[in-house]
Amino acid sequence: xxxxxxxxxxxxxxxxxxxxxxxxxxxxxxxxxxxxxxxxxxxxxxxxxxxxxxxxxxxxxxxxxxxxxxxxxxxxxxxxxxxxxxxxxxxxxxxxxxxxxxxxxxxxxxxxxxxxxxxxxxxxxxxxxxxxxxxxxxxxxxxxxxxxxxxxxxxxxxxxxxxxxxxxxxxxxxxxxxxxxxxxxxxxxxxxxxxxxxxxxxxxxxxxxxxxxxxxxxxxxxxxxxxxxxxxxxxxxxxxxxxxxxxxxxxxxxxx
Numbered sequence: 001x002x003x004x005x006x007x008x009x010x011x012x013x014x015x016x017x018x019x020x021x022x023x024x025x026x027x028x029x030x031x032x033x034x035x036x037x038x039x040x041x042x043x044x045x046x047x048x049x050x051x052x053x054x055x056x057x058x059x060x061x062x063x064x065x066x067x068x069x070x071x072x073x074x075x076x077x078x079x080x081x082x083x084x085x086x087x088x089x090x091x092x093x094x095x096x097x098x099x100x101x102x103x104x105x106x107x108x109x110x111x112x113x114x115x116x117x118x119x120x121x122x123x124x125x126x127x128x129x130x131x132x133x134x135x136x137x138x139x140x141x142x143x144x145x146x147x148x149x150x151x152x153x154x155x156x157x158x159x160x161x162x163x164x165x166x167x168x169x170x171x172x173x174x175x176x177x178x179x180x181x182x183x184x185x186x187x188x189x190x191x192x193x194x195x196x197x198x199x200x201x202x203x204x205x206x207x208x209x210x211x212x213x214x215x216x217x218x219x220x221x222x223x224x225x226x227x228x229x230x231x232x233x234x235x236x237x238x239x240x241x242x243x244x245x246x247x248x249x250x251x252x253x254x255x256x
Contacts (some may be wrong), residue, residue: 005134005238011140012085013235014078016068017094019046021195022145025090026225028154029060033232035090038081039063040126042095046147060085062210068095078129087133089140090235093167094121095209098200101156112159120170127174131183139182141235145173146187148250164189168246169229175244184243185235191250193222217252 013030017023018039024046031037031054039054041047044065054061062084066077081088097118100111123144124160134140137249150156150164167187174185192198194205198221213220230249235238248254 002092006236007034007089008157008232008236011089012036012038012081012087013090013092013128014040014041014081014085014088014126015092016066016122017145018050018063019043020228021197022190022193022224023092023094023217024050024220026094027061027229028054028057029127029131029228029232030235031061032057033236034059035235036085037061038088038216040066040077042067047119049116056247064221065156069117069128071125074122074125075127078126078133081247082133087137088130089134089137091127091130091134091140091142092145092231092235093126094145095119095254096197097124098197099157101201102159107159115159116163119160120166121220123167123170128231131178135178135181140184141239142171142183142185143231143234144168144185144187146189146246148191150187150201150246150250151187151248153255158172171246172244173244179243184234184239186239186242186244187246188227188230188234189246189248189250190227191216191253195223195224208209215253216250217255220251222249222251 013035014025015219018027019041039047047063051063064077097115100113144167146167147164171187198208
């Protein structure tokens with residue numbers, strides 16, 4: 001296989017959720033492969049830290065603070081990215097809310113709406129703002145970060161599972177609507193990955209490893225870099241015949 005298929009030279013890649021975890025690893029991987037990366041996150045200092053790390057490795061990046069639940073803020077951030085980096089040819093919607101645990105009887109309407117606003121509506125708003133620029137540039141690749149929980153249920157996670165399943169469906173419809181404009185839209189569904197979110201849910205990483213790791217066939221949690229490698233595939237020409245699909249990188253969680 002020609003390794004150049006995975007290169008992203010000359011392409012602007014906008015990564016939402018670039019301050020930490022999976023989003024950070026994706027931004028770093030894109031930068032290493034030649035993309036001009038727009039790092040978007042509500043955590044401005046975290047986005048800037050990722051930007052600096054890309055630059056220190058010899059790549060090109062900018063950082064933009066944005067509340068992706070705010071339509072005006074999203075539009076402004078995308079315009080700033082276009083002005084600084086050029087029109088996005090790659091968009092990764094990777095922001096995720098710190099959703100509380102509880103049944104629908106225990107989740108307040110405000111908690112439910114918060115999770116939907118970040119996980120699902122944020123991806124809609126960002127895609128809606130980026131698409132005109134991507135279409136004008138001749139096409140591109142949009143990746144929604146979903147989850148294995150978009151396919152199976154998890155006790156106490158109704159809002160999270162609902163939004164991740166919705167992202168998988170959203171990608172299929174967007175792929176259908178924009179194929180003629182040379183835009184591919186896919187979802188990337190990780191299993192449990194060693195990030196800050198695991199510590200929030202389990203208290204510490206060792207407990208997360210012992211509790212969640214055995215639920216995967218590979219008997220461990222994933223690493224952010226493993227998810228970033230899959231994102232590179234979806235963003236690059238290596239996946240040029242792939243759209244409307246969900247790429248599972250879940251250590252076998254959903255296989256049995």
